[in-house]
Amino acid sequence: MPTTVGQSVSRIRNVIKATNEDAFITDRFIYSLINKYASFAIRKDSKSERQVNLNSFYVTLPCIELIEVDKVEACCNDVKSNCTIMRTKDKIPLVTQGAAGPLFKTVSSIDGSQICYITQPSIFVAMSNTKNFKYNNKKYYWYMNDYLYLPNVTWEAVRVDAMWEGDISAYLCGDSNECAAGQDTGFAFPEYLLAEIEQLTIKELSLMLQIPMPDADNKQSMLRS
Numbered sequence: 001m002p003t004t005v006g007q008s009v010s011r012i013r014n015v016i017k018a019t020n021e022d023a024f025i026t027d028r029f030i031y032s033l034i035n036k037y038a039s040f041a042i043r044k045d046s047k048s049e050r051q052v053n054l055n056s057f058y059v060t061l062p063c064i065e066l067i068e069v070d071k072v073e074a075c076c077n078d079v080k081s082n083c084t085i086m087r088t089k090d091k092i093p094l095v096t097q098g099a100a101g102p103l104f105k106t107v108s109s110i111d112g113s114q115i116c117y118i119t120q121p122s123i124f125v126a127m128s129n130t131k132n133f134k135y136n137n138k139k140y141y142w143y144m145n146d147y148l149y150l151p152n153v154t155w156e157a158v159r160v161d162a163m164w165e166g167d168i169s170a171y172l173c174g175d176s177n178e179c180a181a182g183q184d185t186g187f188a189f190p191e192y193l194l195a196e197i198e199q200l201t202i203k204e205l206s207l208m209l210q211i212p213m214p215d216a217d218n219k220q221s222m223l224r225s
């Protein structure tokens with residue numbers, strides 16, 4: 001069975017001998033450190049041949065509402081032609097950063113029939129101001145300040161498949177009331193990275209609390225228990 005958030009937090013508490021939650025070492029704080037070092041471990045791992053193993057950790061948010069915004073907000077005000085910019089109505093959940101940037105797998109229309117390609121505002125401006133851009137039928141998007149921006153689309157919503165950072169169950173539940181409690185959910189990263197992530201989390205907490213680090217053998221034993 002995959003390790004849950006609660007099990008990982010409990011293991012870390014046992015190692016640093018902070019079994020009781022207090023105003024400083026809260027479960028939420030420990031979880032934030034786990035996510036911090038998860039991003040580090042995933043970036044490192046995504047450079048390796050094991051990157052293919054990350055595919056099963058992409059999760060689809062099937063319908064994220066879009067609204068129209070002006071070109072200035074989208075950093076696209078130098079586009080000379082008419083250009084409609086759509087933006088996700090709300091900030092999307094944090095996306096895990098890989099070695100080459102945010103780990104989006106697919107951004108598309110909600111039926112998946114039109115795929116968008118990631119770019120940057122400056123690159124899109126340069127492309128759109130070329131003579132041949134009118135023949136370019138591709139759709140594009142960029143990720144900025146936790147929003148997605150999509151130029152020249154008329155969609156009311158977008159489908160996003162990404163590796164999200166932390167728990168996104170609230171975005172998937174709708175009105176079902178069937179979401180698992182936060183501590184009962186698993187992690188959105190491969191299990192084989194968890195030991196390294198927990199060790200880095202323990203190291204930071206130990207420095208904060210000014211307690212001796214467990215020796216390597218004892219630490220590994222406690223993390224496996």
